[in-house]
Amino acid sequence: MAVETEDPTPAAADGAGREARTVLALLALFIVINAADKAVLGLTADPIKDELGLTATEFGIIASSFYLLFSLSAVSVGFLGDRIRPRPLLAVLALVWAAAQLPILLPAAGFGALVATRVVLGAGEGPGYPLANYTAFTWFPVGRRALPSAVVVAGGAGGTVVAAPLVVLVSDTFGWRAAFGLLGAAGLVWTLCWLRYGGGGPHRVQLGPAGPKDEGAGVPPTVPFWRIVTTGTWLGATLSTFAVMWTLALGFAWLPLYLEEQAGFSAAAVSGIVGLPALAMAVLVLTAGAVAHRLLRRGVTARVAQGLLGAALPLLAGVSLLLATRAGPAALLLPLLVLAFSAGNGQTPLTNAALADICPPARRSAALGLSYALAALSSLLAPYVTGRVIDAAPSEAVGYGRAFDLAAWLLIGGALIAALLIRPDRDARTLLSADPGRTDPVKE
Numbered sequence: 001m002a003v004e005t006e007d008p009t010p011a012a013a014d015g016a017g018r019e020a021r022t023v024l025a026l027l028a029l030f031i032v033i034n035a036a037d038k039a040v041l042g043l044t045a046d047p048i049k050d051e052l053g054l055t056a057t058e059f060g061i062i063a064s065s066f067y068l069l070f071s072l073s074a075v076s077v078g079f080l081g082d083r084i085r086p087r088p089l090l091a092v093l094a095l096v097w098a099a100a101q102l103p104i105l106l107p108a109a110g111f112g113a114l115v116a117t118r119v120v121l122g123a124g125e126g127p128g129y130p131l132a133n134y135t136a137f138t139w140f141p142v143g144r145r146a147l148p149s150a151v152v153v154a155g156g157a158g159g160t161v162v163a164a165p166l167v168v169l170v171s172d173t174f175g176w177r178a179a180f181g182l183l184g185a186a187g188l189v190w191t192l193c194w195l196r197y198g199g200g201g202p203h204r205v206q207l208g209p210a211g212p213k214d215e216g217a218g219v220p221p222t223v224p225f226w227r228i229v230t231t232g233t234w235l236g237a238t239l240s241t242f243a244v245m246w247t248l249a250l251g252f253a254w255l256p257l258y259l260e261e262q263a264g265f266s267a268a269a270v271s272g273i274v275g276l277p278a279l280a281m282a283v284l285v286l287t288a289g290a291v292a293h294r295l296l297r298r299g300v301t302a303r304v305a306q307g308l309l310g311a312a313l314p315l316l317a318g319v320s321l322l323l324a325t326r327a328g329p330a331a332l333l334l335p336l337l338v339l340a341f342s343a344g345n346g347q348t349p350l351t352n353a354a355l356a357d358i359c360p361p362a363r364r365s366a367a368l369g370l371s372y373a374l375a376a377l378s379s380l381l382a383p384y385v386t387g388r389v390i391d392a393a394p395s396e397a398v399g400y401g402r403a404f405d406l407a408a409w410l411l412i413g414g415a416l417i418a419a420l421l422i423r424p425d426r427d428a429r430t431l432l433s434a435d436p437g438r439t440d441p442v443k444e
Contacts, residue, residue, distance in 0.1 A: 019201075020139040024151055026190075026198050027132045030090065031155030033186050034128045035278075036163035037097055037121060038066070040183055041114075042256045043167045043274070044176035046267065051176075052111055056396075060387025063253035065115045067380030069123035071373035077127035078369015086135040086200045093131070094191040096124030101184030105177050126376065129153075130368040133352045137364060139201030145356050146296070146306065149349035150289025154282045161275045161282070168267065223360050223431050228367050231430065233358055236307070236421030237351035238371045243414030244314055244344040246378035247321070247407045251277065251341040253383040258400050263333060273334065277341035284346035288313065292350050302354060307422030310350035311415045317344035318411030325401040325408075340404075344411055347418065354424040358431055382407070 041048070041063055049059055081089060100121035103109055109117075129152075136148045167179040228234055255277075259270045288309065295305035321340035327333045352368065359367045386403040393399030 022197055023139060023199065023201070024136055024148055026194055027136055027152050028155035029190060030094065030132055030194070031128065031152055032162060033094070033097065033183065033190055034125050034132075035155065036167070036186070037101065037125060037183050038252050039163050039274075040167050040179050041066070041118070042252045042254065043164060044171050044179055045253075045257050046260065047171060047176040048114075052114075054111065056390050057384075057387045058111065060253070060384045062111070062114050062118060063249075063383030063387075064380055066118040066122040066125075067249070067376060067383075068119045070126035070379060071376045073123040073126035074130060074373035074376060075366075075370045078130055078373065079366045081127070081131050081134055081365030081369065086131065086138070087195065087198055090131060090135065090198065091191050091195055093124050093128060094187045094194065097121060098184040098187035098191070100124060101180045101187065104180035107177075109177070126373065127369060130372040131365065133356070134365045134368055135200060137356045144293065146292040146349055146353040147286075147289040149352045149356075150285045153289075153345065153348045153352075154285045161278045164275045164278075165272065168270075172267075223363065225363060225366065227431060228359055228363055229370060231358065231427040232421035233307075233354050233424050233427040234367065234371060236418045237355055238374050239421075240311065240314060240347060240414035240418035241351060241371065241375035242378045243407075243410040244317075244347060245375050246382045246410050247317065247341060247344055249379035249382040250386055250403065250407050254386050254400075254403070255337070255341060262397055262400055276334070276338045280338050281342035281345050284313065284343055285349055288346040289349045289353075292353070302357065302424035302428075303422065303426070306350040306354040306424055308419055310347035310354075310422065311419035313346040313415075314344040314411045314418070315415035317342070318408045318415065321404055321408035321411065325404045340408070351418070351422065354422060358424050358428045360431075378410075 045059060048054065054062075077089070077093075100117045103113060103117055106113075132152050132155075133149050136152050137145050140148050163183075166182075170179045170182055256270050256274055259265045259273055260267060265273060292305040292309055295309070296302065317340050320336045320343065324333060324336035324340055327336055355367055355371060356364050385406075389403045389406070390396055390399030393402060
C-alpha cells in the first residue's frame with residue numbers, strides 16, 4: 001500500500017492549506033444544509049399535523065420514511081466514492097436534496113407527497129456525512145484527521161442552530177411549505193459554489209487502468225475489505241454510532257413536539273431551545289476533535305485519544321437522558337436534554353478518524369459508507385418506534401418517558417461497546433500484517 005505524501009514545498013503547502021480550508025468550509029456548509037433538511041420536518045411538525053390531520057404514528061411514518069433508502073444509498077454511494085471524484089458526486093447529492101424539497105411548495109402535496117419526497121431526500125442525504133468526511137480526509141494525512149472531521153460534523157450542529165429560528169420564522173410568515181422550498185433553494189446555491197471551488201485533495205485515490213491506486217505510488221491495496229469491517233474498531237464505531245444516530249433521529253422528529261406539548265414551551269421558545277443542543281454539540285465536537293488531535297501529537301495511543309475519549313461522550317448523553325425523564329423543573333430539564341441530545345455526537349469525529357486511519361486509502365470511502373449505512377438503520381427505526389410507543393402508552397407523558405429511556409440505554413450500551421472494541425493502534429497493526437506491501441505509518 002502506498003505512503004500518503006505531502007508536497008514539501010512551503011509555497012505549495014501554503015496554497016494547499018488555503019484550498020483545504022476553503023473546501024473544509026464548503027463541506028461544513030454541505031452538512032449544515034444536510035442537517036437543516038432533516039430538522040425541518042420536526043420544526044414544522046405542529047402545522048403539518050394540524051393541516052393534514054395526522055396521528056402520532058402517521059407523523060412517525062413520515063419521519064421514518066426519510067431513512068427508508070438512507071442506509072442503502074450510503075453504502076452504495078460509499079463504494080462509488082472510491083471510484084468517482086468528490087466534485088461531481090457531492091454536486092449530484094445536493095441537487096437531489098433540492099429536487100426533493102421543492103415539490104412540497106405545491107398546495108396539493110399531502111401525506112403521500114411528504115412520504116415520497118422524504119424517501120428521495122433520505123436517499124440523497126444518506127451518503128452525505130461519510131462522503132463529506134472522506135473528502136475532508138483527502139486534504140489531511142494520517143494522524144491529523146480528527147479535527148477536520150470535527151469541523152465537518154460540527155456543520156450538523158450549525159444546521160440546527162441556523163435552521164431552527166429561520167425555519168420557524170419562514171413557516172410563521174409564509175407557511176410551513178415555504179420552509180421546505182427555502183432549503184431546496186439552498187441546495188442549488190451550494191451546488192454552484194461547490195462546482196466552482198470544491199474538489200478532492202492530495203491524499204486521495206486516483207483511478208488507473210487497473211482500478212484504484214494510491215496517489216503517488218501506484219501500488220494497489222491488498223487488504224481484503226472483510227478484514228477491515230471485522231476489526232474491533234470498525235465494529236465498535238458502527239455499533240456506538242447506531243445508538244448516537246437513534247438519539248439524533250429521535251431529537252429531530254420528536255424533541256420539538258415534546259418541548260411544546262409536554263414541557264409547556266411556546267412555539268417561539270422551542271425554536272430557540274432546539275438550537276441549544278446543536279450549539280453544545282458544536283462545542284463538544286470541536287473540543288473532542290482538538291483534544292484527540294493534541295493527544296495523538298503528544299504520543300498518546302489512539303485507543304485512549306479516539307476510543308476511550310469518544311466512548312465517554314455517549315455515556316454522558318445516556319445518563320443525562322435517563323435523568324431528564326425524571327427531572328421536574330425546567331431549570332434541570334433543559335440542561336439535561338441539551339447534554340442528552342448533543343454529547344453523543346461528540347464521538348463521531350473521533351470514530352471517523354479512527355476508521356480512516358486504519359483503512360487503506362482506496363477502501364476508506366466504502367468502509368466509512370458501510371459503517372454509516374448500518375448505523376443509520378437506527379434512524380429508520382427511531383421515529384416510527386417512538387410514535388408507536390407514545391400511541392400505546394396510557395398517556396403521552398408516559399410514552400415520551402419510555403421512548404427517552406430506550407434511547408438512553410442504547411447510548412450507554414454503545415458507549416461500553418466502543419470502550420471495549422475501538423483500538424485503532426492494534427487494528428492498524430493487524431491490517432498492516434495482512435498487507436505486507438503497506439507502508440503507511442502506524443502509530444503506536
